[in-house]
Amino acid sequence: MRFHTRKWVKPEDLNANHSLxxxxxLAWIDEEAALYSIVQLENTRVVTKHMSEINFISSAKQGDIIEIGIEVVKFGSSSLTLRCEVRNMMTRETIITIDSITMVNLDKEGKPLPHGKTEVEYVRNRIKTAED
Structure with missing residues (x-):
């Protein structure tokens, strides 16, 4: 799993128990899943369809730096299913896991659009060089 995004837990991110x-x-995870899917599917029209059970394992406190990890579970015809883990960057302790987040690729009318993707692509592999 690749951990793409880091967040610093600030006072405005806390609940009444003074933890995250x-x-x-979940808003940070949803945004990360959307951004990851947009890059993978090369379409800015991507929405969250489903999140499986959310498993809170530990908490984060003010001042903690957390990392959000995303990996592809499977490619559907118009969807992308992801798995997520969030961990404390310093301790590597898992904070939350989500086994399945389904993102759907949409056309201009908001209808599911087949994307034709079957494997993870990295941006660096899409960039044409002078030799290509």
Whole structure:
């Protein structure tokens, strides 16, 4: 799993227990899943269809730096299914796992659009060089 994004837990991210508010963390995960899918599917029209059970394992406190990891589980015809793990960057302790996040590729009318992708592509492999 690749950990692409880091977030610093600040006072405005806390709940009444002075730990990271779960809703804030889920918003960060949803945004990361969308950005990852947009890059993979090469389409800015991508939406979240489904998240499986969310497993909160530990908490984060103010000042912690967390990492959000995303990996592809499978490619559907118009969807991309991801897995997510969030961990404390310093301790490597897992904070949350989500086994399945389904993102759907859409056309201009908001209807599912087949994307034709079957494997993870890295941006560096899409860039043409003078030798290509």
């Amino acid at each position: 508010f779960g809703g804030r963390l």
